[in-house]
Amino acid sequence: MNASRETDFAYQAVYRYLTQLIDGPGGEGAMRLPSLRQLAERLNVSISTIQYAYALLEKEGRVYSVAKSGYFAQPASAVMPLGRGNDLLETVYVNARCFGMRVLSADDPASIQPLDSPLLMLERELMRQYPRQAQVPAQPCGELELRMLLAARYTSSPTHCWHAEDVYIGADVRGVLEILIAVLELRNATVVVESPCDWMVLRLFQSADVRVIELPVQPGGELDPRQLKMLLETEPVRLILLSSVLNMPRGSLTPEENREAIAQLLRDHGTWVLENDSYSELGDDCERRPLRDLLDPDRLLVFSTFEKVIGVEAPYGFVLARQWRTDLQRHFLLRSFRLSPIRQKAIARLYASGRVDQHLPVLKRLLKERRTRLIELLREGLGDTLHIDEPQGGATVWVRSSRRVVMGAVFQRLLKQHVLIAPGELFSAQGMHGQYMRLSATASNGPELEGVVGLIGDALRLAPDG
Template identity: 30%
Template sequence: MGRFLYRSLEQGIAEEIEQGRWQPGDRLPSIRALVQTHGLSKTTVMHALNRLEARGLIESRPKAGFFVRAQYKPMKVVVPPVPEAPAPVPVSVNAVTQELMCRSAAFDISPSAGMRDPLTPGLLQLNRTVARELRRQKGLHQYYDEPAGSQQLREVLARRYKRQGCQVEAEDFTITAGCQQALCFVLMTLCQRGDLVAVESPGFYGVLQLLEALGLKALEIPSDPQTGMDLDVLAQVAEQWPVKACVVTPSYATPTGALMPLENRKRLLALAEQHDFHIVEDDIYRELAFDHPVSPLQGLDRTGRVLLCGSISKTLSRDVRVGWVISRQWQPEIQRLKLVTSLATSRYVQQGLAAFIEEGGYDRHLRRYVPNLQAQRDELIRFVQNEWQVPCVTPVPQGGLTLWLQLPEQIDSMKVYARARERDVLITPGALFTATNQFRNCLRVSYAHPWSDERIQALQALGGILQDAQVA
């Protein structure tokens, strides 16, 4: 149980903040003082403090230490019990997941508002670039693109990933119709019906959909809101069960926004090597970092254990269905699956995207978009903490698109979803992020869109629904 000592320190400090011993703006004891007082290692103390910061209770100030956050109300942190080792479960995706996907706006709390959002400068430039490439196609309209995808796009992506620390070449890429198709091809390549796949819990419901469709079983590994997948539990599971693959989003995973630390990434690779399973890296949120850029997990891989799946759906446009798989070893099989399922992807869209990236449009877009996301995150947290009359735990993600809200136990977010839907307010209940009966009192809310009057009204309506659910 020694490895869970950080939980006791975290809970103790959280309770002291809630009870008023530490007021907003107060400086906490130094790391050295906490080490001496509690008899813990520096690593354990830092882990507890980092978890408190991720939940929005404290903040780190350079060369000054940790302080109780002044801008948010104190929150009661419920530390979950030490998890039991998970067992494999068949996946049956909730009908609500299907409904959310059919509404095509799972990241917008007010879908009707999105119809009136103006196009950003980046999307306007992308549209012009794609249209230009379409005009250049001429006789190529009568031919399919090669199975690997546009050579130009693969070269552009390879150069970009090289700058981000990956040892890749254009020949390692297969272009797909979005990241979901990339994940599907990879799971079909690595697994056979009945195989066991480790997944984050809570984790991306799109992965659960794929596991169900492919007849695979899920091993749900608890995921910390700050550091991601619990590797102690994964190690225990891998000793007990024949894990075939592990699907993980190391950078700003949905729904929690967790960012896996470097030492955890190295340990995950070591576990994959030790227990002979592959890692499927979902890389779609990594470039939405608010602080410093991070490298892909694939950049640390020297044995071919990691198959990276990426796209620009979350960073640029969900409507441009372009994704990719990076894998040298498995490329022939992935391309075979592409041929038998979709033949090819649009040549002019690929070349338009390649030109957009190569001409600097994509990076200019990110330089505008990411700071806006951070401001929208802050505004959402302030609203939740100051306007809603419902206590909740709100981890503070350092990138990505969503907040993961833990509500009082008596609130069932599936029932909240139904009531909110009647008012054209769209949330994602916590139960959708698991194949087991967990997270009923949690929900995901996105800050991917600007806070228009309609979206503010939707948040207000949601707050009222939650307040009614709390006293029901």
């Protein structure tokens, strides 16, 4: 490959090579694939290029990785029934990697328009500026350039301001939340979460023996102030988890008066708030103020990730917190996240150059087009079978069966037809949302989507009464 082709298209060539390897003779089972180093030497490209090609294939379900063993080709027709102990979430995770599966369970907004290409170009430029031989002091809480940028980006006033030492960057959101659970001493404590709630958060709380109380999001996006007031007065609430702007998976925006009433309650009670800011930039309403601007910044922690906007090449999670500085620094040091300083610098410069802000309107327009198309097909093909909560942003659609059905039967029937949905019960720790499902608007945009919608309609009509 010549220099320009390697710069822009090397990962595509590696991707094509691997797909031919997988699809070739003997490529139908759990075939072990070459290691990163072996392929880098064989194809004369960098290890990071091989990693990116493998990441694409893994996201498509063509390959899967095993710790300390490497990468393997995914069996072409594997469908896993319910996992150990009828673990529905395990079933969703495993089958999402099956080749040929139409995955409507994911929430991956950046997949339709990632910023991986400009990010990797910036990284290559920085590699030339910062040779690997240069000794860089360890920064266990994240690259200072990126922390400074995030602090500035989240500052909105002299009172609601942040500094680099308030920002902590980890390998992913899961790792950051695990640290917060430890630092805030949430084990066996009581936490209130808005419901539906991200399944990863619920599983992390469950594994840490956190007592979770769910505060349902109403159809219009409101939270009930009276119910919250009662909980704050009668329960030993250690923390409340709320969305910054856009509640997902419902895709709703809380009305301004309701947000102010909730914020006033939290200020009055001095409640610690953990704000989920992962989806704020994906809301259709660009003028909506984030919840954090209505709260006491000294009783607030904010977490988010770059992945929802930039894509899989920027998986890092981060948290902003004014308090707990010593404990957070110690836990990030002990966790020893192995983060590329060059990749972090590239992310910082992607934001500083304005490239992300230019990208966001395009991404939101594409997401809205995909959501609109999916909703049109659902209404045309399923009629009154489904009730659709009209989303106001994001990459998914939250729908409810108009008839009470056994949603597990719907899930299993679709799974056998290689269609994977996210049942609503995954978004509750207390068995709520059993008649709901989350559908990805980014899974497909062609004629195949009409057939998938037809299969969903058949599964709902044939499901037994719940």
